Amino acid sequence: MKRTRFDDWPCPIARATDLIGDWWTPLVMRDLFFGRRRFDAIQESLRIPRAVLAARLERLVDEEMVVKVAYEDRPPRYEYRLTDKGRDFWPVLAAMWRWSADWLFDAAGPPVVLKNRETGRVVNPIVVDEDTGAPVDLRTIRVGRPPH
Amino acid sequence: MKRTRFDDWPCPIARATDLIGDWWTPLVMRDLFFGRRRFDAIQESLRIPRAVLAARLERLVDEEMVVKVAYEDRPPRYEYRLTDKGRDFWPVLAAMWRWSADWLFDAAGPPVVLKNRETGRVVNPIVVDEDTGAPVDLRTIRVGRPPH
DNA sequence: GCGAGTAGGTTCGCTTATTGAACGAACCCA
DNA sequence: TGGGTTCGTTCAATAAGCGAACCTACTCGC
Known part of the structure; x- marks a missing residue:
């Protein structure tokens, strides 16, 4: 059986989990x-299996x-750079960092x-609300339909 | 081969990933x-395999x-409730939610x-700095040793 | 008393993913 | 010619994920 995919679920947490929800990403x-x-x-930093x-x-x-x-043609050499989408993921890791440190x-x-x-x-x-600056905690939040 | 464990690495991101870095948690x-x-x-909500x-x-x-x-003794019935540690994880999911929605x-x-x-x-x-309120983005952050 | 229903799992046989180690390819330099 | 560097792929073995069926310990209706 293939791994269950969440990348088309309507829930944002599910889609993100499909993408980064593994032990290495x-x-x-x-x-x-x-x-x-x-x-x-x-590879050396994480000692991750090369295939993975x-x-x-x-x-x-x-x-x-x-x-x-490609940063070099002969011999062909490549490097991996973050896109805007990738860079914008940093706050998620920062939130994880805080919780983990605590x-x-x-x-x-x-x-x-x-x-x-x-x-x-x-x-x-x-993590706070962008508009009000109020901390985002579970007691003050609910899930709803988008306006209009 | 057993899965590589990160739960004793010095990096907060590694320890958090060991705990919640899978496709269901x-x-x-x-x-x-x-x-x-x-x-x-x-189980019904996620349609996750029961063993998993x-x-x-x-x-x-x-x-x-x-x-x-246990919320009932006969017949024995159980429920799962978040602890403070679990509730405090919500901001991480909120940050994921924002990135995913964007x-x-x-x-x-x-x-x-x-x-x-x-x-x-x-x-x-x-995601902002607790003291200054400044957004946490990669350009303004570096990693260092704790003071003292 | 007997069968059906419910909640909370465990067990089963099978498929897929992860692992460390070895191997390749394509080039460089001496 | 022989090694070194970089960026991978291939391999066999082990672990984890999968859906379906089964189990336990009750309750309820008849």
């Missing part, structure tokens, strides 16, 4: 965000999260943190 | 957030995202939206 995206662009660099990395990158290219760019580490917290590139201050991501 | 969490608490309700749902729920209980509560649907957008429970207004989640 979020980490591949993380490496791309951190500036690793070459196959071997990602090739399959994940192919899927990300198909979905236009990433483009494969709940999956001991009291000392993780050995790495997010910092503002200019001020150097530690950044703690939270 | 985010959707199980979604159902719990939407108030489905019983095994059969989740049992394994996912067991993992979520082990990780203390969810507690299994990039994985046609111009009309998804047929469901998030709304403020009181005002009824549409909520568009964004």
